[in-house]
Amino acid sequence: MSVVKGTYVLLMRLPTDRSISVGALGLLKFEPGWYAYVGSAGNGLSQRVGRHLSVPSKRRWHVDSLNAYCCERYALVWRSGGPSECELGRILTSLGAEPIHPGFGSSDCKCATHLFSIDEGPLNALLMIPNDGMLHP
Numbered sequence: 001m002s003v004v005k006g007t008y009v010l011l012m013r014l015p016t017d018r019s020i021s022v023g024a025l026g027l028l029k030f031e032p033g034w035y036a037y038v039g040s041a042g043n044g045l046s047q048r049v050g051r052h053l054s055v056p057s058k059r060r061w062h063v064d065s066l067n068a069y070c071c072e073r074y075a076l077v078w079r080s081g082g083p084s085e086c087e088l089g090r091i092l093t094s095l096g097a098e099p100i101h102p103g104f105g106s107s108d109c110k111c112a113t114h115l116f117s118i119d120e121g122p123l124n125a126l127l128m129i130p131n132d133g134m135l136h137p
């Protein structure tokens, strides 16, 4: 799927609470636990997700700043024709994930945020939604 377009939910676990500097958003507080970040790749979906699944040395996107402190990561992907990143955000909200940190990853759309705090219940519900694959580091 090297040149495939698509969307993804990056799931990452922060082991301890932390204040993290996130670009123009400034210093943000994060509780320990799982986070879900929705994103899209215009092409090279697997490369983009692969980049998120390794610890990024350069911080290009908001999520890189949080991801740098996380200890477990995996991702669900949808090839083009699946839900958009913004639709994935609405799906996460409907499943009970909590939208956090306004503007996080959503500079280019009208969503409040593309980052969610997600507990076990919504996480299990998310895994039940048909997707095009789960990627691990």
Ligand SMILES: [Zn+2]
Pocket: 085, 086, 089, 106, 109, 110, 111, 113, 114
């Ligand atoms: Zn959006």
